[in-house]
Amino acid sequence: RYIAGNLYGGDNETRIQQEIVLGIGGIHALAAMNIHPAVCHMNEGHSAFLALERIRRLIVEKGLSFSDASEAAAAGNLFTTHTPVPAGFDLFPYDLMTKYFTQYASEALGIRFEELMDRGRRNQGDADEKFNMAVLAFRHARYVNGVSKLHGVVSRQMAQASFPDLPLDEVPVGSVTNGIHTASFTSSEMADLLTRHLGELSAENIADPDYWAKADAIPDAALWDTHCLRRHKMVEWAREYQVSRVVKRGGSEQEIDDARNILNPDILTVGFARRFATYKRGDLLLRDGERLLRMLNHAERPVQFVFAGKAHPKDDAGKQLIQHIVHFARQDSARRRLVFLEDYDIDMARYLTQGVDVWLNNPRRPMEASGTSGMKVIPNGGLNFSVLDGWWAEGYDPSVGWEIGRGEEYDDLGYQDYVEAQDIYETLERSIAPLFYDRDADGLPKGWIAKMKASMKKLAPVYTTERMVREYAETYYVPAARRAKRVDENDYALARALVEWKRKLRSRWHLSLIHI
Numbered sequence: 001r002y003i004a005g006n007l008y009g010g011d012n013e014t015r016i017q018q019e020i021v022l023g024i025g026g027i028h029a030l031a032a033m034n035i036h037p038a039v040c041h042m043n044e045g046h047s048a049f050l051a052l053e054r055i056r057r058l059i060v061e062k063g064l065s066f067s068d069a070s071e072a073a074a075a076g077n078l079f080t081t082h083t084p085v086p087a088g089f090d091l092f093p094y095d096l097m098t099k100y101f102t103q104y105a106s107e108a109l110g111i112r113f114e115e116l117m118d119r120g121r122r123n124q125g126d127a128d129e130k131f132n133m134a135v136l137a138f139r140h141a142r143y144v145n146g147v148s149k150l151h152g153v154v155s156r157q158m159a160q161a162s163f164p165d166l167p168l169d170e171v172p173v174g175s176v177t178n179g180i181h182t183a184s185f186t187s188s189e190m191a192d193l194l195t196r197h198l199g200e201l202s203a204e205n206i207a208d209p210d211y212w213a214k215a216d217a218i219p220d221a222a223l224w225d226t227h228c229l230r231r232h233k234m235v236e237w238a239r240e241y242q243v244s245r246v247v248k249r250g251g252s253e254q255e256i257d258d259a260r261n262i263l264n265p266d267i268l269t270v271g272f273a274r275r276f277a278t279y280k281r282g283d284l285l286l287r288d289g290e291r292l293l294r295m296l297n298h299a300e301r302p303v304q305f306v307f308a309g310k311a312h313p314k315d316d317a318g319k320q321l322i323q324h325i326v327h328f329a330r331q332d333s334a335r336r337r338l339v340f341l342e343d344y345d346i347d348m349a350r351y352l353t354q355g356v357d358v359w360l361n362n363p364r365r366p367m368e369a370s371g372t373s374g375m376k377v378i379p380n381g382g383l384n385f386s387v388l389d390g391w392w393a394e395g396y397d398p399s400v401g402w403e404i405g406r407g408e409e410y411d412d413l414g415y416q417d418y419v420e421a422q423d424i425y426e427t428l429e430r431s432i433a434p435l436f437y438d439r440d441a442d443g444l445p446k447g448w449i450a451k452m453k454a455s456m457k458k459l460a461p462v463y464t465t466e467r468m469v470r471e472y473a474e475t476y477y478v479p480a481a482r483r484a485k486r487v488d489e490n491d492y493a494l495a496r497a498l499v500e501w502k503r504k505l506r507s508r509w510h511l512s513l514i515h516i
């Protein structure tokens with residue numbers, strides 16, 4: 001319990017202990033409950049020690065050699081990677097590995113410690129290389145995927161190091177794009193509206209394009225009123241939240257009064273909430289402060305922004321981004337229209353995604369493996385405005401939202417920030433705000449509402465866990481279970497020989513897709 005008590009803040013030794021508990025302990029715990037999974041899904045490298053424990057069990061239970069057990073275990077392992085940067089993986093130094101795995105290697109697995117180290121090294125035999133949990137996972141999973149199409153491509157490039165003799169498009173890394181748990185993120189008001197006009201928002205319907213296709217049947221006024229109601233609720237909630245914060249830290253009457261008057265429930269509201277990792281560029285919007293202030297205080301078409309987020313306790317650069325925003329929001333001309341909410345959590349995420357008109361995301365492509373917060377606005381009628389990265393690179397088209405840039409990647413990062421910040425201002429001023437404030441005789445923004453419906457119809461059935469889990473099952477869990485069973489029933493040595501033969505064939509003739 002002590003080991004698992006804190007996710008962050010521990011040192012490397014705490015980390016390895018946690019991952020031993022998770023990976024090896026996890027398999028023990030399942031076995032103690034008499035659960036013997038055919039397939040294990042390693043969600044990021046943190047649980048990858050489970051691969052070793054599965055091998056150990058096959059050696060003990062079936063009397064296999066290490067290499068046969070290794071192949072058999074891998075047949076039933078899926079590895080999902082969530083980051084496009086090698087720096088995002090856990091690395092353990094030699095000494096730490098020696099301390100915890102010397103005995104495990106020789107007694108449990110029957111291999112030399114150096115061999116075990118090699119299972120986690122990109123270059124086998126390189127004594128300077130640390131033990132990399134992603135490499136361990138990758139070597140012991142016959143199925144590997146990234147979390148969006150673009151991230152699948154990036155992960156394939158990273159993984160190619162382990163398959164030097166394969167052409168890039170044959171490196172066996174696929175993708176399953178993330179989704180959100182739609183029922184949890186849809187406001188009750190919007191869920192009621194959907195139920196009235198499309199039928200019940202149930203598990204069967206959520207990923208069904210035919211269900212969402214009926215969104216056109218929702219009367220414009222009803223959709224708009226429901227959405228505006230949630231914007232009002234969000235503003236009310238944000239005011240109470242800020243007031244309670246100011247009171248808690250003993251702020252002045254003036255500060256309490258300021259907090260009571262933040263935001264305007266009737267103007268175009270843009271949300272930006274996420275971890276403040278530097279690649280997400282939380283302060284990009286502030287690049288041209290004067291221009292931003294003009295937008296906030298525009299006489300006919302004002303725009304307001306709600307920011308929220310936390311930085312990793314050790315990420316000083318991330319904390320500086322937050323300071324930059326908080327500092328900017330202190331000036332009188334910004335105070336009411338640009339708000340930073342502390343202590344972002346899932347409850348706050350629900351208020352924001354249910355109430356904003358536009359969700360902004362401006363990561364440095366291709367660093368956002370998927371991103372999910374933007375998906376949360378979809379069933380609530382919010383629209384996305386993002387860099388073509390992660391899920392938005394595949395979800396975007398001009399009928400459902402707005403893009404930042406055109407999917408370029410840059411070497412000169414300062415220049416990229418400049419170009420993309422300009423693009424954000426241009427699109428907000430020339431497209432987004434005019435569309436929002438273009439009202440008909442009944443006060444309805446017809447063009448905007450059409451976009452809300454187009455976004456729901458196209459995106460809601462796709463970016464949901466209902467679709468995602470089904471895709472994992474069909475693409476990976478079922479085939480992996482079959483393969484594990486086949487490997488189990490057949491001669492392990494034969495299976496391994498076939499794999500070896502297939503690898504050689506591939507490298508000589510670049511044959512694609514040979515199945516054993």
Ligand SMILES: *Cc1c(COP(=O)(O)O)cnc(C)c1O
Pocket residue numbers: 274275344345346347349350370371372373374
């Ligand atoms: C959805 C959510 C996230 C993840 O958002 P990303 O866009 O993937 O960065 C993080 N924290 C909370 C509280 C969330 O609700």
